[in-house]
Amino acid sequence: MAFIEIEDVDLVYRNSFGHEVSDGTLALSGTNLTMERGEFIALVGPSGCGKSTLLKVVSGLIRANKGKVTVAGETVTDPLKIVGMAFQNASLLPWRSTRENVLLPMEIVEPHRQRFRSEKAHYEELADKLLATVGLEGFGDRAPWQLSGGMQQRAQLCRALVHEPDLLLLDEPFGALDAFTREELWDVLQALYNDRKCTVMLVTHDLREAVYLADTVYVMSARPGKVILDKKIDMPRPRKLEDLYSRDIADLIQELRHHINVARTDD
Amino acid sequence: MKNIWLERLSPWILTIVLIILWELIVKGFGIARIVMPSASESFYAIWEFRDGLLNSSLTTLYATIIGFGIAVVFGVLMGVAIGISRPVYVTVYPLMVAFNAIPKVVVVPILVLWIGAGLQTSAVTAFILCFFPIVVNMAVGLATIEPELKDVLRALGAKERDIVIKVGIPRSLPYLFASLKIAITLAFVGAVIAETVAGAEGIGNLMLVASSNFNTPLMFAGIIVIAAMATGMYGIFAMLDSRFTGWATRGSMNFATAGG
Numbered sequence: 001m002a003f004i005e006i007e008d009v010d011l012v013y014r015n016s017f018g019h020e021v022s023d024g025t026l027a028l029s030g031t032n033l034t035m036e037r038g039e040f041i042a043l044v045g046p047s048g049c050g051k052s053t054l055l056k057v058v059s060g061l062i063r064a065n066k067g068k069v070t071v072a073g074e075t076v077t078d079p080l081k082i083v084g085m086a087f088q089n090a091s092l093l094p095w096r097s098t099r100e101n102v103l104l105p106m107e108i109v110e111p112h113r114q115r116f117r118s119e120k121a122h123y124e125e126l127a128d129k130l131l132a133t134v135g136l137e138g139f140g141d142r143a144p145w146q147l148s149g150g151m152q153q154r155a156q157l158c159r160a161l162v163h164e165p166d167l168l169l170l171d172e173p174f175g176a177l178d179a180f181t182r183e184e185l186w187d188v189l190q191a192l193y194n195d196r197k198c199t200v201m202l203v204t205h206d207l208r209e210a211v212y213l214a215d216t217v218y219v220m221s222a223r224p225g226k227v228i229l230d231k232k233i234d235m236p237r238p239r240k241l242e243d244l245y246s247r248d249i250a251d252l253i254q255e256l257r258h259h260i261n262v263a264r265t266d267d
Numbered sequence: 268m269k270n271i272w273l274e275r276l277s278p279w280i281l282t283i284v285l286i287i288l289w290e291l292i293v294k295g296f297g298i299a300r301i302v303m304p305s306a307s308e309s310f311y312a313i314w315e316f317r318d319g320l321l322n323s324s325l326t327t328l329y330a331t332i333i334g335f336g337i338a339v340v341f342g343v344l345m346g347v348a349i350g351i352s353r354p355v356y357v358t359v360y361p362l363m364v365a366f367n368a369i370p371k372v373v374v375v376p377i378l379v380l381w382i383g384a385g386l387q388t389s390a391v392t393a394f395i396l397c398f399f400p401i402v403v404n405m406a407v408g409l410a411t412i413e414p415e416l417k418d419v420l421r422a423l424g425a426k427e428r429d430i431v432i433k434v435g436i437p438r439s440l441p442y443l444f445a446s447l448k449i450a451i452t453l454a455f456v457g458a459v460i461a462e463t464v465a466g467a468e469g470i471g472n473l474m475l476v477a478s479s480n481f482n483t484p485l486m487f488a489g490i491i492v493i494a495a496m497a498t499g500m501y502g503i504f505a506m507l508d509s510r511f512t513g514w515a516t517r518g519s520m521n522f523a524t525a526g527g
Contacts, residue, residue: 059418059422060422061418061421061422079424080422080424081423081424082423082424083422084422085415085418085419085422087415087418087419089413089415091415091416091419093416093434093437093438094514094515095438095440095512095515104420104433105423107433108420108423108424108425108429108433109423109424110424143514145514159419160419163423169422
């Protein structure tokens with residue numbers, strides 16, 4: 001059985017309060033997707049197609065109106081307890097140091113929650129080690145607003161991974177960064193993934209990012225969203241940025257772009 | 268270095284300039300003392316009536332602090348309830364807005380009817396005046412937690428209580444302190460209103476008596492003392508604010524403030 005199975009999921013669009021809109025506009029319609037444990041997938045598609053919504057459905061933060069979502073053999077009804085998430089906005093807590101921000105999940109997830117106070121030194125060391133792996137060695141004591149945008153995203157990745165989640169959900173985590181910083185962070189994420197082999201779902205607008213990082217890229221249709229195409233990316237890991245400029249990969253990106261353009265203009 | 272000192276001193280310099288202007292204008296135009304006493308006459312009145320002023324202002328201060336203290340306790344509790352629960356917000360908030368719109372002067376006679384005229388009336392009026400901004404600010408801080416951050420925590424299995432303790436409360440502290448600075452000055456206004464309207468003991472009542480005796484210098488002395496006390500209390504809360512929530516001035520939070 002696959003690690004994540006999304007079968008025929010429908011979801012009615014909701015407003016910012018989480019109430020379903022009365023006209024019953026669908027955000028997702030007949031969405032199907034399966035992924036294996038340890039797989040890295042990317043979701044791409046026209047904006048507003050429900051990519052982020054699909055992430056929330058998988059994590060159990062929103063319940064599907066129809067269809068079934070299974071993670072690790074269990075039907076998702078409530079928020080899963082061991083998911084790491086990261087967003088476009090780093091949303092670090094300004095009153096905590098960078099280290100304390102990274103350790104936030106440890107204050108919530110069992111069994112760390114019980115041990116956190118008594119073994120604080122141990123956890124702080126763990127956070128510093130993790131910060132070092134993303135290039136933030138010695139920045140643990142800094143306040144988040146003293147970090148650049150790229151550094152904040154690195155810290156956010158640490159916060160998403162510190163409790164060793166089985167599933168990592170990333171919603172355009174590099175969307176607000178400049179091109180060079182973004183490419184740097186692709187490699188940071190790739191290194192973290194190679195190291196931990198957790199299962200990753202990445203939502204992105206950037207086709208190069210999707211192809212560079214994912215094992216499989218899923219293309220979604222315009223709203224109501226569903227998966228219309230999946231594409232295996234046969235690039236050996238660890239991947240290098242130069243690989244993106246090879247003929248095959250360039251053609252692949254071209255092809256994906258074409259599908260998204262068709263999806264955008266379909267309705 | 269010089270600029271920092273200039274910045275710190277500038278409000279004091281302006282105060283002194285205004286006092287000198289006041290003195291010059293009153294003396295220069297020969298304005299009658301009963302209409303507008305000069306600055307020196309007003310400050311002399313502070314000295315002349317120091318016993319009465321000290322007693323009255325301590326009473327006012329006492330009433331203000333009691334009313335303010337109760338408002339902080341209940342305001343924070345109410346603010347938390349409104350901020351985290353949409354049903355409570357929908358039910359309670361419109362009523363609070365309506366109640367806050369009532370001019371508080373008209374409430375004082377009713378209070379006198381119920382609890383008599385005295386320290387308790389001043390304290391309750393102070394409470395009524397400064398309760399609302401505390402509730403609103405506390406609620407805003409809690410209700411505007413970034414949805415992404417909530418998702419991050421909920422996806423870790425956090426309960427609503429965890430989110431409130433780890434994020435909601437610390438996040439609303441700058442809002443709370445911003446409201447406390449406003450609330451303490453409003454509490455003074457409330458106490459003095461009660462003293463003036465109900466004749467309860469305090470600086471408001473002292474001014475009422477001074478007015479009926481045509482003792483204008485004493486009235487101005489009273490005004491100076493009230494302003495000094497309110498500014499002093501404001502200063503204390505401004506200091507606490509920068510001490511505890513200095514991080515917020517670097518962040519990008521917007522404060523909602525409300526007055527009564």
